Amino acid sequence: MKNRSRIQILYFLMAIILFAVGIFQSWNVALTIFNLCLISSIMTLGINVQWGNAGIVNFGVMGFAALGGLANIIISMPPTSNAWETGGNSIVIGLMILVLSIIFSVFMFKRVNFNKRIKYLISFLIIFVGYFIMRLMVDSPIEQIEAIEPAKTGYLGGFNLPVIISWPVGGLLAAFAAFIIGKISLGLRSDYLAIATLGISEIIIYILKNEDWLSRGVKNVNGLPRPVPYEIELQSREWLLETANILKIPLPEVSSIIVKLSYSVLFLLVLLVILYLLQIAVKSPWGRMMRAIRDNEVSANAMGKDIKKRHLQVFIIGSAIVGIAGAMLTTLDGQFTPVSYQPLRYTFLIWIMVIVGGSGNNFGSIIGAFLIWFFWIQSEPLGLWLLSFITSHISDTNLIKSHLLENAAHIRLMFMGIILLVTLRFAPKGLIPEVKR
Amino acid sequence: MDFLNGITLISNYILIPGLTYGSQLALGALGITIVYSVLRFSNFAHGEFMSFGAMSSILLCWLFLSLEINLNPLPTAIIVLPFAIIITIFYCILVDKIIFKFYRLQNSKSVINLIVSIGVMFFTGGLIRFIIGPGDKNFFDGERFILKAKTFKNYTGLREGLALKTTQGITIVLSIILVILLFWFLNKTKTGKSMRAYSDNKELALLSGINPEKVVLITWIITGTLACVAGTLYGLDKSYKPFTYLHLVLPIFSAAIVGGVGNPVGAIIGGFVIAFSELIVTFAYKKIFFYFLPNYLVPDGLLQILSTDYKIAISFIILVLVLLIRPTGIYKGKII
Numbered sequence: 126m127k128n129r130s131r132i133q134i135l136y137f138l139m140a141i142i143l144f145a146v147g148i149f150q151s152w153n154v155a156l157t158i159f160n161l162c163l164i165s166s167i168m169t170l171g172i173n174v175q176w177g178n179a180g181i182v183n184f185g186v187m188g189f190a191a192l193g194g195l196a197n198i199i200i201s202m203p204p205t206s207n208a209w210e211t212g213g214n215s216i217v218i219g220l221m222i223l224v225l226s227i228i229f230s231v232f233m234f235k236r237v238n239f240n241k242r243i244k245y246l247i248s249f250l251i252i253f254v255g256y257f258i259m260r261l262m263v264d265s266p267i268e269q270i271e272a273i274e275p276a277k278t279g280y281l282g283g284f285n286l287p288v289i290i291s292w293p294v295g296g297l298l299a300a301f302a303a304f305i306i307g308k309i310s311l312g313l314r315s316d317y318l319a320i321a322t323l324g325i326s327e328i329i330i331y332i333l334k335n336e337d338w339l340s341r342g343v344k345n346v347n348g349l350p351r352p353v354p355y356e357i358e359l360q361s362r363e364w365l366l367e368t369a370n371i372l373k374i375p376l377p378e379v380s381s382i383i384v385k386l387s388y389s390v391l392f393l394l395v396l397l398v399i400l401y402l403l404q405i406a407v408k409s410p411w412g413r414m415m416r417a418i419r420d421n422e423v424s425a426n427a428m429g430k431d432i433k434k435r436h437l438q439v440f441i442i443g444s445a446i447v448g449i450a451g452a453m454l455t456t457l458d459g460q461f462t463p464v465s466y467q468p469l470r471y472t473f474l475i476w477i478m479v480i481v482g483g484s485g486n487n488f489g490s491i492i493g494a495f496l497i498w499f500f501w502i503q504s505e506p507l508g509l510w511l512l513s514f515i516t517s518h519i520s521d522t523n524l525i526k527s528h529l530l531e532n533a534a535h536i537r538l539m540f541m542g543i544i545l546l547v548t549l550r551f552a553p554k555g556l557i558p559e560v561k562r
Numbered sequence: 563m564d565f566l567n568g569i570t571l572i573s574n575y576i577l578i579p580g581l582t583y584g585s586q587l588a589l590g591a592l593g594i595t596i597v598y599s600v601l602r603f604s605n606f607a608h609g610e611f612m613s614f615g616a617m618s619s620i621l622l623c624w625l626f627l628s629l630e631i632n633l634n635p636l637p638t639a640i641i642v643l644p645f646a647i648i649i650t651i652f653y654c655i656l657v658d659k660i661i662f663k664f665y666r667l668q669n670s671k672s673v674i675n676l677i678v679s680i681g682v683m684f685f686t687g688g689l690i691r692f693i694i695g696p697g698d699k700n701f702f703d704g705e706r707f708i709l710k711a712k713t714f715k716n717y718t719g720l721r722e723g724l725a726l727k728t729t730q731g732i733t734i735v736l737s738i739i740l741v742i743l744l745f746w747f748l749n750k751t752k753t754g755k756s757m758r759a760y761s762d763n764k765e766l767a768l769l770s771g772i773n774p775e776k777v778v779l780i781t782w783i784i785t786g787t788l789a790c791v792a793g794t795l796y797g798l799d800k801s802y803k804p805f806t807y808l809h810l811v812l813p814i815f816s817a818a819i820v821g822g823v824g825n826p827v828g829a830i831i832g833g834f835v836i837a838f839s840e841l842i843v844t845f846a847y848k849k850i851f852f853y854f855l856p857n858y859l860v861p862d863g864l865l866q867i868l869s870t871d872y873k874i875a876i877s878f879i880i881l882v883l884v885l886l887i888r889p890t891g892i893y894k895g896k897i898i
Binding site: 157182245309310313315316317320321322323324326327328331332334335342425454464468469473477480531532536537538540541542543545547548 | 603604661664673674676677678680681682683684685686687688689691692693695696783808812816817819843869871872874875877878879882883886887889
């Protein structure tokens with residue numbers, strides 16, 4: 126009961142804050158923040174199901190989000206003319222050869238009885254040979270594809286399907302990656318797992334940055350199609366003109382608010398569906414089992430629960446949710462920029478949201494995402510305001526003052542650190558603690 | 563002659579850069595390993611501690627230069643290093659007293675400590691950017707090269723040059739001195755022995771009357787020293803940018819894990835393994851083959867195993883491989 130009133134108060138407060146931004150700053154800003162809050166809260170739900178319910182430390186948020194973004198390109202961009210004909214097939218075959226050689230070497234490693242060192246050597250040789258065959262197959266087609274109008278395309282392009290499809294596909298891509306990563310690293314202790322997932326997510330980003338034939342690399346993919354109409358289109362509609370007249374707001378603003386609102390509706394729908402499913406899962410015997418494994422692996426194992434399998438399962442589910450959110454984020458941005466994926470912004474910030482909101486509580490994760498994202502956006506002006514207040518009695522020509530004001534933007538990293546540390550010290554269970562069952 | 567040219571080429575592009583980068587990684591990995599073996603958690607804030615050390619060096623450098631104290635032809639950073647170390651140690655101890663101590667006394671799980679260290683990382687990163695700004699700072703002064711490529715070519719008459727930058731020389735020499743000091747301390751002095759005993763078996767060490775607070779204090783003194791020197795050397799070598807240190811944490815962790823977490827020798831080996839494999843895998847072998855093989859056998863193409871863009875990714879790939887094949891690392895580290 127106490128938790129319920131907390132949820133109500135905090136959600137109400139958050140709504141008031143967002144409304145206040147709408148009224149005092151502008152509705153455009155408020156809706157932008159709201160949309161990103163929604164996406165962040167889906168990401169935190171994904172991490173919360175792993176950390177809060179199963180105790181798995183996944184620091185690979187950035188990589189899964191980026192894979193979701195990649196799904197946008199693959200699904201929604203038009204295929205580059207001639208790219209598939211010049212070399213698409215040989216790239217696919219080359220990659221297949223690499224994958225097959227890896228599968229073959231793993232199979233050989235598991236099935237053949239030899240001295241361990243010889244086995245390692247043979248496996249390594251198989252992968253090495255596979256890699257070189259792949260390079261032979263792939264190198265010149267990649268060059269040819271990247272040479273097709275490099276300023277505009279220079280990549281394979283996508284399937285030209287509606288962009289909404291990329292959200293579930295992003296989830297699938299992330300789930301597939303999570304399956305492989307989980308197979309590799311879930312046996313590790315928690316802090317090794319954290320470092321391993323962080324490392325693998327960096328590898329994913331490096332691939333997306335450098336494989337131009339797939340994602341155009343650092344040249345970015347701009348102009349992704351939208352699931353909602355464009356502002357310009359809206360502005361020629363009759364009903365919009367009338368609304369703008371009635372509300373006495375300039376036309377461009379009304380149209381952009383409507384675009385953002387339609388995004389919000391879509392995101393909110395996804396969030397509610399995922400939240401609903403997760404709530405059912407947490408309350409079900411499955412959720413109970415996950416918590417039992419989290420709290421005591423040994424006794425859960427003694428009760429006949431397959432811990433490795435369950436961990437892998439929950440790792441895939443959580444990562445898929447992050448992938449969906451990543452796809453939504455790229456759709457909202459309308460462009461895919463591999464350089465923008467930074468661990469600070471994607472991995473660690475999401476983790477702060479989960480911890481502050483309350484690990485193990487889905488409603489807590491959501492409010493954590495809303496509050497922290499709001500702070501992350503608003504702490505820049507807040508820091509500036511704070512510093513101008515502190516330095517208000519110092520003359521404007523003072524070097525220290527100008528230096529402080531110049532660097533005020535970076536105070537937000539300090540804010541985030543302090544928020545996390547204070548939460549961990551004084552309210553380690555977060556704003557809305559896990560429900561005791 | 564071709565043979566000598568080939569050797570020079572390898573030393574210039576693989577050996578010297580590898581030794582330099584390897585020493586920087588090894589110093590960083592030593593810091594992480596020592597915190598891990600005594601305090602039992604992975605310290606994600608170590609990269610920012612290194613950055614903090616480098617920042618203190620830069621600020622002191624500016625101060626010393628404005629007072630016209632310098633050490634030409636050596637960089638000023640060398641004189642300020644002891645003072646910067648003291649500042650970094652002070653900061654580390656302060657952080658421990660305010661933040662880490664609470665969780666140590668509670669016997670928190672290592673994951674909680676890890677998340678706490680992320681909070682420290684955020685705070686320190688913000689503090690550094692707040693003090694010195696996010697921009698690029700070059701604080702190297704003095705003579706740039708110990709050995710110039712052109713001088714080497716003229717002297718030996720070889721076609722390939724061999725260059726040794728001052729920063730590279732300083733990095734290697736300082737790292738060797740620091741590592742010798744560290745091992746002397748850990749193995750020969752009473753305090754060092756008590757520290758090892760504490761990391762080996764905490765309860766037994768407490769029973770034998772070792773003061774835990776003193777051990778922790780010394781741990782942070784060593785960590786601060788290593789972080790400051792590593793950070794300053796890295797900044798001196800590659801110019802200082804605050805955000806690079808966050809990306810440096812991962813190769814350092816890779817080095818520590820590859821060598822075996824908790825084992826100082828392992829950390830050093832791990833650092834060099836990571837550094838050399840980065841260089842070896844991304845090196846274009848065409849020229850080497852040109853010198854070592856008869857002309858008609860030299861293949862086309864650059865003969866790179868992976869393009870240079872993947873340089874840093876290699877440390878993660880090695881990390882994943884080591885975790886797969888031998889999670890304990892090269893030297894068996896501690897697995898708790």
